Structure formats: structure tokens, C-alpha cells
Amino acid sequence: MIFILIVAALFIGLAVARWAQARHASMMLKGFRANAPTAHTGGEIALMFLKFEGVDDVQIVEHNAVVTDYFDPTRRRLFLRREVAQGTSLAAWAISLHEAAHALQTGDTLGELKWRQSCIRMNRYVPTAAVFAIVGLMVARVLLPRYAIFVAAGVVLLLLLLNLGSVPLEFNANKRLRRFLDEHLQKHAQASTRLDELLFCMAIREVGDLLRSPRYFFLSALPGTGKMRPQ
Numbered sequence: 001m002i003f004i005l006i007v008a009a010l011f012i013g014l015a016v017a018r019w020a021q022a023r024h025a026s027m028m029l030k031g032f033r034a035n036a037p038t039a040h041t042g043g044e045i046a047l048m049f050l051k052f053e054g055v056d057d058v059q060i061v062e063h064n065a066v067v068t069d070y071f072d073p074t075r076r077r078l079f080l081r082r083e084v085a086q087g088t089s090l091a092a093w094a095i096s097l098h099e100a101a102h103a104l105q106t107g108d109t110l111g112e113l114k115w116r117q118s119c120i121r122m123n124r125y126v127p128t129a130a131v132f133a134i135v136g137l138m139v140a141r142v143l144l145p146r147y148a149i150f151v152a153a154g155v156v157l158l159l160l161l162l163n164l165g166s167v168p169l170e171f172n173a174n175k176r177l178r179r180f181l182d183e184h185l186q187k188h189a190q191a192s193t194r195l196d197e198l199l200f201c202m203a204i205r206e207v208g209d210l211l212r213s214p215r216y217f218f219l220s221a222l223p224g225t226g227k228m229r230p231q
Contacts (some may be wrong), residue, residue, distance in 0.1 A: 001012070001205060003101065003149075003150075004197050005024075006150065006153050006154075006157070007069075007153065009153075009157055010144070010153045010156055010157060013157055013160040013161075014156070014160075014210075014211070016051025016160070016164075016207065017160065017207055017208045017209075017210050017211050018208065018211060020204040020205070020207035020208040021207070021211055021212070022208075023149070023204065024201045024202075024205045024208065025199055025202060026061045026202060027197060027198055027201040028091050028094075028095075028198065028201060029092030030091075031089060031090045031094060031194075031198045032083075032087070032089045032090075032091040034089060034090040034091070034194065035088060035089060035090070036088050036089060036090055036092070036093050036191070036207065037185060037188035038184075038188075039088060040088070040093075041085065041086050041087060041088055041092065042080060042084045042085055042086070042087050042088075042089075042092035042093055042095060042096035042097075043062075043080060043085040043086065043096060045059060045086075045093050045096060045097060046078060046080075046096040046097060046099075046100040047099070048099055048183070048184070049100050049180045050100055050103060051103055051179065052179075052180045052183075053180070055103050055104065057076050057170070058071075058076050058077070058078055058100070058103045059075075059076065059077050059078070060077075060078045060080060060085060061077050061078065061079050061080070062082050062085045062086075062134075063079045063080070063081070064081050064082055065220070066215070066219045066220045067220050068080065068081050068082055069084060069095050069099060069100055070117075070165070071099045071100065071102040071103055073102065073103075073105075073110055073113055073114060073117075074114075076103065078096070078099055078100055078103070080095070080096055080191065081131065084096055090191065090194055090195055091198060091200055093181075093195060093198075094195055094198035094199050094201070094202055095201070096204040097177055097181075098170075098173055098174060098177070098199055099173075100176065101173035101176045101177050102173050104173075104174065104176045105169070105172065105176075108132065109172070112166070112169050113169060115166060116169045116170070116222070117164040118164070119159075119162045119163050119165075119166045120209060122159055122162065123159050123160075123162075123163050123206065123209045123210045123213070124209050124210075124212070124213055124216040124217070124221075125213065125217050125221050126155065126159060126213075127155065127156065127210055127213040127217060128213045128214050128216075128217035129221075130151075130155045131152070131154065134148050134151055134152055156210065160192060160210060160211055163206065163207060163209070166208065167204065167206075168201065170202070170203035170204070170205075170206075171203045172181035173203070174200070174202070174203055177199070181195065196225045211218070
């Protein structure tokens, strides 16, 4: 009975991760095909937002790699792909604005942001590392196959719960954009609605990272892949 419950919970969790991954991918694909309501690039609209909020200590850095499109609260840097930093699509706006909004999460919220980023890193790298560890223990006959299933399911469920538990911080970032967007897009109601949809997808983006763990692990976690991470 316990085994059935664990397997059921695992499938539900993986289904949620798969839904978030597919939703983000499909909406962003459409977003990159849609022009922004004004000619500002993603980098420019992010700087406009930060200036609007009185933030002048954030540096935007173009970085095309596996790990990018995120805000580093320690170095106060916003890392963006070239197609986002220089793009004039709605998707470029959504990515740059959402990540720029994290710069406003200071004080107690800063600690929550750093914890959120730790959860994201664990979801990206721990699953694949856990598979190698579990297989190694099975080969060494330290861990029996029937127990290995429980261990693997436990790792996945724990990571999913940690990830989902910190997602509200992403929606908090979107909320901080509201005042700027209401003023900047008051004459562009349709674009504002579509941008809100893309911002929602940005908030759930990392929920599917667990399914992309092998990609992150082999392309940015192993020795010799340091260039794939922002420096």
C-alpha cells in the first residue's frame, strides 16, 4: 500500500513538472514570434523598469550558455541570452522583466530568493547525481533493487516539494512589475494581457527543471563545463 502511494505521488509530481515544462516551452515559442508593443529591447525594458523603481546597481550581462536568463542577487547582475537582451519580442520582454523584478526582492525576501535558487540548483543537478549514486550502490550490492526504487522516489518527491514550495516567490516577482506595466502599457491592452500570460510561464519555468536534469548535469556541472555558467 505504501509503495502504491509513493508511486502515485511520484507520477503526479512528474506530471506537474511535465505540464510546467510543456506550458513554458509552447508559450515562449509563441512569445518569441510576437513583437513587443514598443521598440525597446529586452535589456532596455529591464533597465527602464529598474530605473522606474529606483534601482541603479544592477548590471546586465549577455551570456549565451546552458545556465543563463537569471538574476544573481550576490553580484547584482542580470544574465540574459543575446536574443533576450537584444530582442524586441514579447518573450524577450517577459524573460528580462521577470528576472529584473528579482532585483527588488531585498531584505527578508532576499533570503527567500537565495533559497529559491538553491532549490532550482538541486532540481537541476541532484536527480542525475542520485541516479549514478543509486546505481553504484546497487552494483556494489549495498542497496537492494527494491529499496532503490524507494530511495529514487523519495529523492524526486523531496526535490519536487522543495521546488513547488518556493514557487510563490516567482509570482511575487511578477507582482512587483504591476505598477510599471500598468503605466507603460496603458495604451496596449492586448499586449499587456499576452505579457501577463508569458510572465505566468516564467513563474513556473523551473518547475520542470527536474526533467531536464541530465542536460544541466552533463553540460554545466561536470569539470570542464565552467564556461557554460555565467562568470
